[in-house]
Amino acid sequence: MTEQRLAGKVAIVTGASRGIGRAIAERFGAEGARVVVNYIQGGEGAAAAGTAIEAAGGEALAVQADVSQSAEVRRLVRAALDRFGRVDILVNNAGVMVAKGVLETTEGDWDRTIDVNLKGAYLCSKEVAPVMIRQGAGRIINVSSNSGLYHPSAMRFTEYVVSKAGLNGLTKAMALAFGPQITVNAICPGWIRTDMVEEIDPETQQRILDETALRRWGTPGDIAAAALFLASADADFITGELLIVAGGRGMH
Ligand SMILES: NC(=O)c1ccc[n+]([C@@H]2O[C@H](COP(=O)([O-])OP(=O)(O)OC[C@H]3O[C@@H](n4cnc5c(N)ncnc54)[C@H](OP(=O)(O)O)[C@@H]3O)[C@@H](O)[C@H]2O)c1
Numbered sequence: 001m002t003e004q005r006l007a008g009k010v011a012i013v014t015g016a017s018r019g020i021g022r023a024i025a026e027r028f029g030a031e032g033a034r035v036v037v038n039y040i041q042g043g044e045g046a047a048a049a050g051t052a053i054e055a056a057g058g059e060a061l062a063v064q065a066d067v068s069q070s071a072e073v074r075r076l077v078r079a080a081l082d083r084f085g086r087v088d089i090l091v092n093n094a095g096v097m098v099a100k101g102v103l104e105t106t107e108g109d110w111d112r113t114i115d116v117n118l119k120g121a122y123l124c125s126k127e128v129a130p131v132m133i134r135q136g137a138g139r140i141i142n143v144s145s146n147s148g149l150y151h152p153s154a155m156r157f158t159e160y161v162v163s164k165a166g167l168n169g170l171t172k173a174m175a176l177a178f179g180p181q182i183t184v185n186a187i188c189p190g191w192i193r194t195d196m197v198e199e200i201d202p203e204t205q206q207r208i209l210d211e212t213a214l215r216r217w218g219t220p221g222d223i224a225a226a227a228l229f230l231a232s233a234d235a236d237f238i239t240g241e242l243l244i245v246a247g248g249r250g251m252h
Pocket residue numbers: 014015016017018019020021038039040041042043045065066067068092093094095096097116117143144145146188189190191192193194195196197
């Protein structure tokens with residue numbers, strides 16, 4: 001049997017009922033982590049992720065919590081500690097995107113996107129960091145986006161881009177604040193085939209492929225592999241970085 005890279009670790013993955021978060025939760029479980037699978041509505045998906053983790057010999061706990069609400073975030077972290085006694089890895093993955101231009105979006109779209117994508121990561125990190133500092137080590141991985149680094153064809157989704165640019169800044173601010181015990185990094189995926197991008201029109205989809213050096217969409221597994229690297233001992237000396245995983249789309 002190959003060595004499990006996260007053996008003994010406890011991970012919280014937000015928004016892990018489907019898409020990228022679920023792939024990360026299942027990959028971490030397969031690498032020996034005990035995983036808290038967070039969701040907001042997708043109880044069935046979260047349960048299925050837990051079943052897959054346990055079938056691979058791991059342990060999982062599904063917890064419903066809205067990451068944009070501080071009381072719910074406190075409950076999420078408390079549930080992790082009650083069940084597993086520690087938290088080694090936090091993946092701030094939960095996210096929403098409204099595919100509208102700046103003049104079409106509503107104040108409600110703006111608030112929800114910023115609240116989930118940016119404030120959610122802030123609240124979860126703030127709750128978990130003292131635990132990790134007490135333990136003497138920890139990893140925070142923010143699932144940001146290539147669009148937060150300025151990519152012209154993503155600029156339509158205004159508040160989404162703003163939320164991810166903010167998350168990139170938060171990544172660096174927290175890396176400075178939480179060192180030396182905790183590393184904080186972000187992954188900036190390009191377009192990944194999940195529910196989030198289902199509504200993108202065919203013309204835009206073709207343009208995305210044409211702009212991508214590897215001429216394919218990313219998969220949730222591509223992002224899970226990057227998250228595993230950042231969570232593993234191989235990334236011990238990496239903090240405050242933005243890792244672009246985009247098949248060569250929007251190279252910087
Ligand atoms: N797909 C892409 O092309 C792409 C590209 C760059 C970055 N990303 C980022 O990757 C992350 C995951 O995206 P995805 O494509 O996997 O999206 P997805 O398939 O739409 O899944 C979103 C996940 O977030 C959860 N969620 C939404 N609001 C939440 C809240 N308030 N509290 C807790 N969980 C919440 C959802 O839970 P429920 O199932 O319970 O609703 C779901 O598990 C996001 O941060 C996204 O911005 C995606």
